Amino acid sequence: MGMRVNSGRTAVERTSERELVVTRTFDAPPRLVFDAWTKPELFKLWWAPKSSGVPLFSCEMDVRTGGGYRIAFGFDAASAMAFYGKYLDVSPPSRLVWTNDEGEQGAVTTVTFEDVAGKTLLVLQELYPSKEALDESFVGMEDAMPEQFEQLDELLASLIPSA
Amino acid sequence: MEWLLQSMADLHKLNYMVQYLAAQLDSSFAALADATRRGVLERLGGAEASITELAETFHMTLTGMKKHVAVLEQAGLITTEKIGRVRTCRLKARALETEAAWIDSRRQLWNARFDALDEVVEALKRREKSHGHESE
Numbered sequence: 363m364g365m366r367v368n369s370g371r372t373a374v375e376r377t378s379e380r381e382l383v384v385t386r387t388f389d390a391p392p393r394l395v396f397d398a399w400t401k402p403e404l405f406k407l408w409w410a411p412k413s414s415g416v417p418l419f420s421c422e423m424d425v426r427t428g429g430g431y432r433i434a435f436g437f438d439a440a441s442a443m444a445f446y447g448k449y450l451d452v453s454p455p456s457r458l459v460w461t462n463d464e465g466e467q468g469a470v471t472t473v474t475f476e477d478v479a480g481k482t483l484l485v486l487q488e489l490y491p492s493k494e495a496l497d498e499s500f501v502g503m504e505d506a507m508p509e510q511f512e513q514l515d516e517l518l519a520s521l522i523p524s525a
Numbered sequence: 526m527e528w529l530l531q532s533m534a535d536l537h538k539l540n541y542m543v544q545y546l547a548a549q550l551d552s553s554f555a556a557l558a559d560a561t562r563r564g565v566l567e568r569l570g571g572a573e574a575s576i577t578e579l580a581e582t583f584h585m586t587l588t589g590m591k592k593h594v595a596v597l598e599q600a601g602l603i604t605t606e607k608i609g610r611v612r613t614c615r616l617k618a619r620a621l622e623t624e625a626a627w628i629d630s631r632r633q634l635w636n637a638r639f640d641a642l643d644e645v646v647e648a649l650k651r652r653e654k655s656h657g658h659e660s661e
Binding site: 413 | 628633635638642
């Protein structure tokens with residue numbers, strides 16, 4: 363508990379058995395940072411970073427309190443893995459709350475955007491239904507799609523000419 | 526004079542740390558004074574185990590093993606975790622390593638995401654500044 367890692371510019375802390383908190387400051391006012399979380403064409407640009415290895419296949423967001431979202435990672439429709447849920451609170455430009463409804467173990471995510479001298483202090487909190495749900499929560503696509511990755515590895519290996 | 530004050534402050538801190546470590550070591554040594562408990566640590570060095578498995582390995586009753594496990598846990602040498610009816614024991618160093626790897630994998634994901642978000646936000650800022658110039 364209370365384990366904290368703070369390298370790079372992102373701090374991650376497990377604040378309780380069921381809670382993970384991620385903090386970072388962005389050099390722009392909250393309204394701009396909030397836009398990047400709520401406009402699909404902007405959200406798409408960063409939610410699936412290149413290092414995660416899997417692109418965002420599709421992204422639908424009805425950003426208003428009670429509205430829904432659906433995000434799919436993958437290379438094509440057949441292998442895409444969908445995440446979906448609904449927005450519990452949309453209060454521009456300071457607060458965004460959504461559920462993850464793919465399974466019983468999904469978290470409720472709360473993101474706050476606080477103006478600190480023209481910059482944005484962003485705090486993201488994930489609250490899971492149980493300790494086990496957080497322990498086993500998915501991290502990268504490597505965890506979620508081992509089979510597809512093995513297939514990809516094989517494909518890549520077959521493409522590389524042997525020395 | 527400042528360096529002297531600083532050295533004294535450091536000494537004070539050091540003294541405090543030594544006392545703290547000594548207290549830790551006392552309970553560690555007491556825990557290690559028993560052959561079965563040393564065996565349990567060695568066994569857990571290989572892999573985690575339930576109290577039932579440990580009791581079987583060391584031909585002991587469950588109650589007897591629970592006492593040894595409690596002493597090792599109080600000395601900070603192992604951690605235990607109960608899932609359902611099974612209490613699993615781990616070496617503490619390993620437990621910390623596992624926790625560090627767990628949180629670091631999360632940090633890597635969020636840091637990569639937020640580095641990308643940083644670029645998006647920078648682009649939005651630039652666009653806003655040049656707004657009105659109709660440069661594009």
